[in-house]
Amino acid sequence: MGVFGDSYLGQEYAVTPWEVKGKVDYLRLAKEFGVQLLTEDDLNLLKDLTSGDVHYLIRRGFFYAHRGFREILNRAKLGESWALYNGRGPSGDLHVGHLVPWILTKWFVDKFNVQYFFELTDDEKFLVREGYTLEETNRLAYDNALSLIALGFTPDKLHIIVDSDDIKYLYKIAVKVAKKLTLSTVKNTFGFTDSNNIGAAFFPAIEIAVAFLPTELFGKETPVLIPTAIDQDPYFRLARDVAESLNYPKPATLYSKFLPGLTGEDKMSASNPDSALYVNDDEREVRRKIMNAFTGGQPTVELQRRLGGNPDSCPVYKYHMLIDENDEAVKKIYDDCRGGRLLCGECKLMLYDKVKSFLSRHRELRERARDKVNDYRVSVKFK
Amino acid sequence: MGVFGDSYLGQEYAVTPWEVKGKVDYLRLAKEFGVQLLTEDDLNLLKDLTSGDVHYLIRRGFFYAHRGFREILNRAKLGESWALYNGRGPSGDLHVGHLVPWILTKWFVDKFNVQYFFELTDDEKFLVREGYTLEETNRLAYDNALSLIALGFTPDKLHIIVDSDDIKYLYKIAVKVAKKLTLSTVKNTFGFTDSNNIGAAFFPAIEIAVAFLPTELFGKETPVLIPTAIDQDPYFRLARDVAESLNYPKPATLYSKFLPGLTGEDKMSASNPDSALYVNDDEREVRRKIMNAFTGGQPTVELQRRLGGNPDSCPVYKYHMLIDENDEAVKKIYDDCRGGRLLCGECKLMLYDKVKSFLSRHRELRERARDKVNDYRVSVKFK
Structure with missing residues (x-):
């Protein structure tokens, strides 16, 4: 499947x-x-x-x-x-x-x-x-x-x-x-x-x-x-x-x-800050969290190459699925992981790149939104 | 006392x-x-x-x-x-x-x-x-x-x-x-x-x-x-x-x-409309309620003349106390009742006169207030 x-x-x-x-x-x-x-x-x-x-x-x-x-x-x-x-x-x-x-x-x-x-x-x-x-x-x-x-x-x-x-x-x-x-x-x-x-x-x-x-x-x-x-x-x-x-x-x-x-939970835990990537995390922090993430990979590179990883139980893969709208790119990650062609470290770096560029753009857009919040308030539009 | x-x-x-x-x-x-x-x-x-x-x-x-x-x-x-x-x-x-x-x-x-x-x-x-x-x-x-x-x-x-x-x-x-x-x-x-x-x-x-x-x-x-x-x-x-x-x-x-x-209760009962004088009662209704009121009077005129009434347990007297600010007038009612000089019927008519003139004036003032309600709203004065 x-x-x-x-x-x-x-x-x-x-x-x-x-x-x-x-x-x-x-x-x-x-x-x-x-x-x-x-x-x-x-x-x-x-x-x-x-x-x-x-x-x-x-x-x-x-x-x-x-x-x-x-x-x-x-x-x-x-x-x-x-x-x-x-x-x-x-x-x-x-x-x-x-x-x-x-x-x-x-x-x-x-x-x-x-x-x-x-x-x-x-x-x-x-x-x-x-x-x-x-x-x-x-x-x-x-x-x-x-x-x-x-x-x-x-x-x-x-x-x-x-x-x-x-x-x-x-x-x-x-x-x-x-x-x-x-x-x-x-x-x-x-x-x-x-x-x-x-x-x-x-x-x-x-x-x-x-x-x-x-x-x-x-x-x-x-x-x-x-x-x-x-x-x-x-x-x-x-x-x-x-x-x-x-x-x-x-x-x-x-x-x-x-x-x-x-960090491997099915549902993110508020009490564990390492389980989530916060909008305000700086790049260092994002990188650290992603690189330390739990994965569905094998214990060693050799085993990973030989047996392939388990993207189905991998939070890193789930993040790719959540934030990358490109089906082909995500499918390739899935297949390469399963086929032992993608190691967790590389996969994490790919995720880091996506999150980094998303967050960098997002924080810029947040700053631009600062002066406009009022325009969105229900009280401004409906009297 | x-x-x-x-x-x-x-x-x-x-x-x-x-x-x-x-x-x-x-x-x-x-x-x-x-x-x-x-x-x-x-x-x-x-x-x-x-x-x-x-x-x-x-x-x-x-x-x-x-x-x-x-x-x-x-x-x-x-x-x-x-x-x-x-x-x-x-x-x-x-x-x-x-x-x-x-x-x-x-x-x-x-x-x-x-x-x-x-x-x-x-x-x-x-x-x-x-x-x-x-x-x-x-x-x-x-x-x-x-x-x-x-x-x-x-x-x-x-x-x-x-x-x-x-x-x-x-x-x-x-x-x-x-x-x-x-x-x-x-x-x-x-x-x-x-x-x-x-x-x-x-x-x-x-x-x-x-x-x-x-x-x-x-x-x-x-x-x-x-x-x-x-x-x-x-x-x-x-x-x-x-x-x-x-x-x-x-x-x-x-x-x-x-x-x-x-009608004699210590506390007015919402379920008994005869126990209260409503602001919207017309004069007939006010008169009927007052004339039918429970009192502290004696069962007969003769006994009332001889023994005097009990203003202390009389709702009609309490109403005089509540709405008539003239101490002398209210004291006279008390004393005349106790002394058998005031019969319940007369006392009720006195109350009716007070309530009638109060209500008539009150309803007039209510109508005048109708256009001014907004001026009193907290929202008009405190932004």
């Missing part, structure tokens, strides 16, 4: 390098959450609608499951209104992997010419994390926004919501959502206990409220498509549950797998 | 007609909540500061307990900043009794030249009450505001907050408050269970946030004094608990007893 091929577009395509050797069973996860896997049919429709290749992050199976994605595509086909929504809990350690889903969102914006709402949850980050002041999470929200803007979104399409500053857009919707959610529900869904604070318990209403904001702002039914990691499903399952009773369209979701940790 | 006299200004003054025959033991209530009773000393200081009579609602023992009232008076004495705060869950059945605490607040505003923040909790009313939409509670908020404005407040002193419209003033403070309050705390304090909704559980943070708003808006320590009914103490005890750790000044409170029900 090749890495890129028709087999990845079929029912089984979700069985990709991401989980073959991993500890996370993404198929089981999807089944447990009760979400649907993307089918060949879905991808063919997406291909038809975008008249070209499906984005590599979907094609390569990084985004692999969903709720109601097909309904969004059907709306797109009929020219009906829909919008994009996702977001982030602002932090000081934004990493390259965080940008990956936004790259897909950019593709959706460009291909479908839709509005994109992005929520920076400075309130939640403050509420659930010790050691942050609200002023700090708020500052980080605007800092993180720079990286989003740097991906090339224009202010007529991207609308940034910073919860604590833009609460007036969300609160009335959130109050209606909150009335539908008991403490039992959020305890069961998110594992809260009575020792959690009341702000954390209320927060799901805020996050869900954004899903209904486009319908309010545009004055017409505008369901959102939410590209996000699969572990965010509980929020949006609740959102879908309450949508109908509140006369809002159900939000749809498109779920990705987790970002790989360079 | 007379109704009005020095005895009411001493330690024992809280033993007033309000509870002599009532089922609510206000002294025990104060003790249970752990609040302080107003002392002669407090009232003497208040008298000194206002160079005149202490307001009749305090003098007559309707407001009788507090937390930290003395600290507010000390600030007043030193010319330091403080403000007033109370509010209301908007409803369609605003009644005359609801206006009583606002009459006292008006006195404080006039005597101390302080700012007054008034919160209309359309969010909470919607969250805790079935059968209301948020749009309805929001509309009622602006309706109820008319009665407040009709009491004579000027826009330079009264600042009205309608939660769902003015949330931007409160949310950042509320999030900080919320982080200090666990689900356990609000469950224990307010009797919430897991079947309550997450909005109701979060709401205490919003109500408490208003107590800290003046300090934020004025950029200097500005504790609030909250004149309210004693059953609101749990909110503000929490507010005082969290204030210190958030570097806000502790709010002070001044607690009243409950409004009497015309």
Whole structure:
């Protein structure tokens, strides 16, 4: 089975390098959450609608499951209104992997010419994390926004919501959502206990409220498509549950797998700074982390030459898959690794070159975005 | 012991007609909540500061307990900043009794030249009450505001907050408050269970946030004094608990007893419309309710003439006490009732005359306020 091929577009395509050797069973996860896997049919429709290749992050199976994605595509086909929504809990350690889903969102914006709402949850980050002041999470929200803007979104399409500053857009919707959610529900869904604070318990209403904001702002039914990691499903399952009773369209979701940790974890660990490449890491640091990364290679050069490596269980290879849109180049890495023609050191240097040039350009674009953040704020565009 | 006299200004003054025959033991209530009773000393200081009579609602023992009232008076004495705060869950059945605490607040505003923040909790009313939409509670908020404005407040002193419209003033403070309050705390304090909704559980943070708003808006320590009914103490005890750790000044409170029900209850019952005089009741209705009111009178005219009535357990007499600022007139009613010279029918007609002229004037002032509501909104004055 090749890495890129028709087999990845079929029912089984979700069985990709991401989980073959991993500890996370993404198929089981999807089944447990009760979400649907993307089918060949879905991808063919997406291909038809975008008249070209499906984005590599979907094609390569990084985004692999969903709720109601097909309904969004059907709306797109009929020219009906829909919008994009996702977001982030602002932090000081934004990493390259965080940008990956936004790259897909950019593709959706460009291909479908839709509005994109992005929520920076400075309130939640403050509420659930010790050691942050609200002023700090708020500052980080605007800092993180720079990286989003740097991906090339224009202010007529991207609308940034910073919860604590833009609460007036969300609160009335959130109050209606909150009335539908008991403490039992959020305890069961998110594992809260009575020792959690009341702000954390209320927060799901805020996050869900954004899903209904486009319908309010545009004055017409505008369901959102939410590209996000699969572990965010509980929020949006609740959102879908309450949508109908509140006369809002159900939000749809498109779920990705987790970002790989360079040190070998299936899901990156915030407590291990070496497992991620931060946007603010300097070149030395990026190089060190990549060169020290865990790989799917053999213990010795000889064995690697003879047996080939295991890209399917290699975080370095996964990074190539996540950030290099050139299918041929990535396929060559896969094949050369398997065939023993590519050693880990070379492969890491190739990744370093890609990350270095991406980050160097990205940091330049971030700086250019600094004066323009205000143009993207929902409060500037919707009064 | 007379109704009005020095005895009411001493330690024992809280033993007033309000509870002599009532089922609510206000002294025990104060003790249970752990609040302080107003002392002669407090009232003497208040008298000194206002160079005149202490307001009749305090003098007559309707407001009788507090937390930290003395600290507010000390600030007043030193010319330091403080403000007033109370509010209301908007409803369609605003009644005359609801206006009583606002009459006292008006006195404080006039005597101390302080700012007054008034919160209309359309969010909470919607969250805790079935059968209301948020749009309805929001509309009622602006309706109820008319009665407040009709009491004579000027826009330079009264600042009205309608939660769902003015949330931007409160949310950042509320999030900080919320982080200090666990689900356990609000469950224990307010009797919430897991079947309550997450909005109701979060709401205490919003109500408490208003107590800290003046300090934020004025950029200097500005504790609030909250004149309210004693059953609101749990909110503000929490507010005082969290204030210190958030570097806000502790709010002070001044607690009243409950409004009497015309049908004989110690506390007016929302489920019995005959127990209250609504602002929107027409004269016929007001007359009917008053004439049908429970009294402290004897079963027959003969017995009343011979034995005298019991004003101490009479809601009609309590209404005279609440709305008639003329001490002599009220004392005469008390004495004439006790002495058998005043029959219940005459006493009720006297009350009807007072209420009728108050309501007629009040409704006129409400109509005049209609065009001016906007001038009172916090959002108009503080950007």
